[in-house]
Amino acid sequence: MANTIKTQVGIIGGGPSGLMLSQLLDLKGIDSVVLERKSRDYVLSRIRAGVLEQGFTDLMREAGVGERMDREGEIHEGVCISDNGVLHRIDLEKLTGGDTVMVYGQTELTRDLYEARDARNGKVIHEAEDVQPHDITTDAPYLTYTKDGEEYRVDCDFIIGADGFHGVSRKSIPESEIREYEKVYPFGWLGILSETKPVHDELIYARSERGFALCSLRSRVLSRYYVQVPLEDTVEDWSDERFWDELKARLPEDVAARLETGPSIEKSIAPLRSFVCEPMRYGNLFLAGDAAHIVPPTGAKGLNSAASDIYYLYHAMVAYYAEGDASGLDSYSETALRRVWKAQRFSWWMTSMLHQFPNEDPFDQRLQEIELEYFLSSEAARTSLAENYVGLPF
Numbered sequence: 374m375a376n377t378i379k380t381q382v383g384i385i386g387g388g389p390s391g392l393m394l395s396q397l398l399d400l401k402g403i404d405s406v407v408l409e410r411k412s413r414d415y416v417l418s419r420i421r422a423g424v425l426e427q428g429f430t431d432l433m434r435e436a437g438v439g440e441r442m443d444r445e446g447e448i449h450e451g452v453c454i455s456d457n458g459v460l461h462r463i464d465l466e467k468l469t470g471g472d473t474v475m476v477y478g479q480t481e482l483t484r485d486l487y488e489a490r491d492a493r494n495g496k497v498i499h500e501a502e503d504v505q506p507h508d509i510t511t512d513a514p515y516l517t518y519t520k521d522g523e524e525y526r527v528d529c530d531f532i533i534g535a536d537g538f539h540g541v542s543r544k545s546i547p548e549s550e551i552r553e554y555e556k557v558y559p560f561g562w563l564g565i566l567s568e569t570k571p572v573h574d575e576l577i578y579a580r581s582e583r584g585f586a587l588c589s590l591r592s593r594v595l596s597r598y599y600v601q602v603p604l605e606d607t608v609e610d611w612s613d614e615r616f617w618d619e620l621k622a623r624l625p626e627d628v629a630a631r632l633e634t635g636p637s638i639e640k641s642i643a644p645l646r647s648f649v650c651e652p653m654r655y656g657n658l659f660l661a662g663d664a665a666h667i668v669p670p671t672g673a674k675g676l677n678s679a680a681s682d683i684y685y686l687y688h689a690m691v692a693y694y695a696e697g698d699a700s701g702l703d704s705y706s707e708t709a710l711r712r713v714w715k716a717q718r719f720s721w722w723m724t725s726m727l728h729q730f731p732n733e734d735p736f737d738q739r740l741q742e743i744e745l746e747y748f749l750s751s752e753a754a755r756t757s758l759a760e761n762y763v764g765l766p767f
């Protein structure tokens with residue numbers, strides 16, 4: 374093919390996973406090409422998560438993209454849980470012996486990564502259509518794609534599938550070679566973004582008889598709020614007024630009383646799902662981030678689980694190219710999955726404890742109530758939440 378590009382690592386997907394890996398590899402002299410199906414503006418218009426574990430922020434700094442995050446991001450030393458109107462604070466810093474989380478939007482860190490790739494002349498190809506991996510079980514895998522009507526080919530040593538849950542990479546592995554584990558929850562989250570002052574300095578995860586709610590934020594002037602909704606609901610069912618009324622009804626009275634409301638600048642509904650694909654490697658194709666696993670957002674673990682995959686892949690690739698040591702690549706799937714499943718357990722646990730489940734039997738309902746009561750009364754249990762929330766070690 375006339376349009377053939379040669380690189381060491383071919384990366385499918387220009388979300389945080391793909392961009393972070395290409396940036397880290399570049400700093401170690403390893404060449405990559407990122408193929409992204411959408412335009413840059415489209416990727417940067419997606420509103421996603423916003424809570425970063427310390428391991429993630431360390432990786433951002435190592436990638437040379439931590440400056441704005443450290444300036445504009447907010448360190449949170451605690452997080453709140455409200456149970457039917459009563460607010461409880463979990464002191465993350467105290468319970469973990471000094472660890473905290475950083476509130477900094479995924480949109481912002483993706484923008485920082487794009488700028489860093491530009492500054493180093495990184496090859497990030499947008500609007501790459503029909504991306505397809507080939508010969509993934511050989512030593513000479515390659516990718517093909519179409520752009521502006523022309524066909525291209527990328528020859529590489531390894532392919533990274535960082536193309537999210539709906540991407541092409543996982544689907545290019547024969548079904549007989551992988552096992553998929555999935556749990557679909559019978560509700561979704563309706564989220565809004567509003568240019569209002571956050572109702573509280575820290576996040577509030579609220580359990581109430583009317584359903585779960587979350588008060589989050591992006592900055593001192595930008596708030597992100599969610600309410601649990603039935604799966605059948607659509608955005609059209611939820612005027613701003615209805616959203617604010619429902620949110621207030623699920624929060625402690627004094628919090629509701631000081632909630633600043635305003636027009637929503639974004640409103641969307643996301644279903645909740647847990648998903649893991651095993652293994653995360655097939656031949657010379659390595660899956661990372663949402664391409665391999667999805668968590669319900671309750672524990673803020675989606676983006677952070679992607680970061681740990683990238684951490685392992687990055688170190689494995691550096692050992693391979695610098696010393697010919699393939700052991701990190703060989704153990705990648707096992708190592709990454711061990712941490713992925715811990716994040717799955719934590720997200721499932723928080724989701725189960727804080728949401729209303731339709732048609733739940735009374736016994737399970739009582740167990741849920743006592744789970745939360747026990748959790749709030751036991752320092753050991755709160756320590757367990759804290760160490761998971763700030764992030765288990767890589």
Ligand code: APR
Pocket residue numbers: 385386387388389390391408409410411416421422479501504535536537538539540541542661662663664668674675676677679
């Ligand atoms: N070809 C090229 N690019 C693709 C294809 C394809 N066939 N399919 C999807 N993509 C792109 C998407 O447009 C998207 O920009 O891959 C990118 C994947 O990015 P994300 O979905 O953001 O996934 P990831 O980079 O793994 O980020 C971690 O964890 O829980 C989430 O919110 C969190 O999105 C974040 C994710």
Ligand code: PHB
Pocket residue numbers: 421422423424576589590597670671672673674
């Ligand atoms: C968010 O700010 O979007 C957010 C924060 C914490 C979560 C989920 C989402 O657990």
